[in-house]
């Protein structure tokens with residue numbers, strides 16, 4: 001018998017449409033599997049289309065009725081984000097935007113637009129995607145924007161004077177922590193802005209997966225990247241780690257502005273999480289929002 005909120009609690013999602021970024025592997029693939037298994041049509045935003053097609057085929061083998069569509073999306077390129085969003089122009093609805101994709105503790109690098117990779121992919125790419133898809137989301141009653149953060153967001157500090165690591169010596173872990181705190185600041189600021197605009201059709205929520213056994217962080221060249229697979233032996237499966245995100249995206253009882261994570265922080269079924277005080281700082285969030293608008297050239 002399942003302990004806590006589980007796959008069995010995913011409601012009937014027939015007729016709903018979801019976008020999931022980084023849907024080809026890891027947590028995004030599991031989120032896609034749950035949403036498609038529940039009956040939603042899932043548009044899989046994938047940087048590597050062939051790996052996306054392989055994931056879609058595997059999910060289709062498990063759920064023959066799954067409706068999956070792979071679309072190219074590289075969050076390290078604002079042009080790619082724009083192309084992906086333009087491709088959804090004819091969609092009649094969008095119920096869930098799942099901002100899941102991410103990278104962790106990678107070697108120093110820049111996106112096509114010159115942004116430091118963690119901030120560029122994890123935060124700014126998703127910021128731009130959300131701004132572009134919000135008109136469609138706001139036309140869909142009950143729609144949700146769910147953004148993946150991390151328990152290590154608590155260790156992050158957003159440095160507005162050097163958001164993109166142009167002045168400080170690059171520090172791969174702090175760069176990751178900052179981007180994951182940015183994911184939360186973004187969610188709560190989006191929530192405030194949607195509420196301020198009247199009776200919002202769209203809700204913003206966040207989730208974190210605790211520690212989940214995926215390939216995240218395996219590609220960097222430091223000793224810390226090399227020891228990560230050892231730590232992951234103690235982590236939960238990706239299928240379990242995806243549940244907080246799925247709960248935030250689908251549980252009818254989940255409310256705008258909420259944050260979900262595993263019951264025992266690293267492991268366990270999804271429960272409502274208490275966000276850190278700094279992640280709820282409205283002044284910091286507003287300043288980050290304005291900077292993100294300026295950097296991405298997008299607006300609400």
Ligand SMILES: NC(=O)c1ccc[n+]([C@@H]2O[C@H](COP(=O)([O-])OP(=O)(O)OC[C@H]3O[C@@H](n4cnc5c(N)ncnc54)[C@H](OP(=O)(O)O)[C@@H]3O)[C@@H](O)[C@H]2O)c1
Pocket residue numbers: 021022023024025026027028045046047048051073074075076100101102103104121122148149150151208209210211212213214215216217235
């Ligand atoms: N695993 C954990 O314990 C853990 C803990 C806390 C938070 N998280 C968060 O969970 C999310 C998913 O991570 P994961 O564990 O599933 O890692 P993963 O297995 O490494 O998957 C990451 C996904 O993000 C995609 N991605 C990376 N860069 C991209 C880009 N430029 N454009 C589009 N997609 C891109 C990857 O695509 P490719 O296959 O093309 O590389 C892949 O699909 C991340 O936001 C991460 O910060 C994970």
